[in-house]
Amino acid sequence: MRIDLHTHSTASDGTDTPAELVRNAAAAGLDVVALTDHDTSRGYAEAVAALPAGLTLVTGAELSCRLDGVGLHMLAYLFDPDEPELLRERELVRDDRVPRAQGMVAKLRDLGVPVTWEQVARIAGDGSVGRPHVAEALVELGVVGSVSDAFTPDWLADGGRAYVGKHELDPFDAIRLVKAAGGVTVFAHPAAVKRGQVVRESVIADLAAAGLDGVETDHMDHEPATRARLRGLAADLGLLATGSSDYHGSRKTCVLGEFTTDPEVYGEITRRATGAFPVPGAGGTTA
Numbered sequence: 001m002r003i004d005l006h007t008h009s010t011a012s013d014g015t016d017t018p019a020e021l022v023r024n025a026a027a028a029g030l031d032v033v034a035l036t037d038h039d040t041s042r043g044y045a046e047a048v049a050a051l052p053a054g055l056t057l058v059t060g061a062e063l064s065c066r067l068d069g070v071g072l073h074m075l076a077y078l079f080d081p082d083e084p085e086l087l088r089e090r091e092l093v094r095d096d097r098v099p100r101a102q103g104m105v106a107k108l109r110d111l112g113v114p115v116t117w118e119q120v121a122r123i124a125g126d127g128s129v130g131r132p133h134v135a136e137a138l139v140e141l142g143v144v145g146s147v148s149d150a151f152t153p154d155w156l157a158d159g160g161r162a163y164v165g166k167h168e169l170d171p172f173d174a175i176r177l178v179k180a181a182g183g184v185t186v187f188a189h190p191a192a193v194k195r196g197q198v199v200r201e202s203v204i205a206d207l208a209a210a211g212l213d214g215v216e217t218d219h220m221d222h223e224p225a226t227r228a229r230l231r232g233l234a235a236d237l238g239l240l241a242t243g244s245s246d247y248h249g250s251r252k253t254c255v256l257g258e259f260t261t262d263p264e265v266y267g268e269i270t271r272r273a274t275g276a277f278p279v280p281g282a283g284g285t286t287a
Contacts, residue, residue: 182275
């Protein structure tokens with residue numbers, strides 16, 4: 001089985017619609033794909049309706065968290081999307097995205113960049129606006145060469161010249177909320193130093209003690225030695241080790257199935273979840 005547990009659609013900051021994403025996942029030879037848009041479950045219905053036969057969908061989200069000034073992302077799988085407390089927190093995060101992006105536009109204009117809110121809103125479309133949409137505006141204007149080039153201290157990285165914070169969950173609260181909603185939590189790309197500051201490994205141990213289920217070890221932003229070190233840490237802490245593409249369509253260079261999760265680990269995730277269950281494809285037709 002080929003299992004990719006971290007992808008994004010136009011419901012957040014990917015370029016594939018949810019329907020396109022599941023069709024592309026099937027075309028890439030995946031057996032299981034997780035839809036983990038940022039802080040939202042809006043893409044679920046479209047993905048399910050279009051789900052091709054032979055592909056199983058895992059519903060999830062990537063939750064925005066912050067601890068002691070360090071941003072981190074928590075993958076949440078198979079939770080009840082209507083559980084009130086977790087839904088309320090996700091809505092708070094999502095609703096803060098527009099004023100945050102507008103603040104980044106204002107800072108960029110103060111730096112002499114002729115970006116406009118209308119440009120960023122056009123790029124985001126119906127998705128939850130975020131830094132990648134502002135980054136793409138910088139690419140369109142020729143300020144940077146790629147989206148990843150915008151995530152530097154000069155521009156949009158944490159603490160960068162045009163960075164603006166937003167409402168984010170405490171990761172310990174995120175674990176508690178997801179578990180209460182019947183879901184499973186995996187710390188996304190925990191050692192992605194290219195993105196900015198990361199938490200110490202002692203923090204991962206504390207998160208494990210609080211109920212964290214796993215860490216995303218195999219990811220494009222982890223060097224081979226880092227992946228090996230994280231797999232050893234996961235084993236020491238009794239955490240599940242996952243691998244995923246973090247696919248965003250054409251917005252990033254990663255491809256579906258670039259990294260995958262062991263079927264036994266996937267089986268354990270599904271065994272632990274009680275809020276929702278994987279959806280087997282029956283041959284979708286949504287355009």
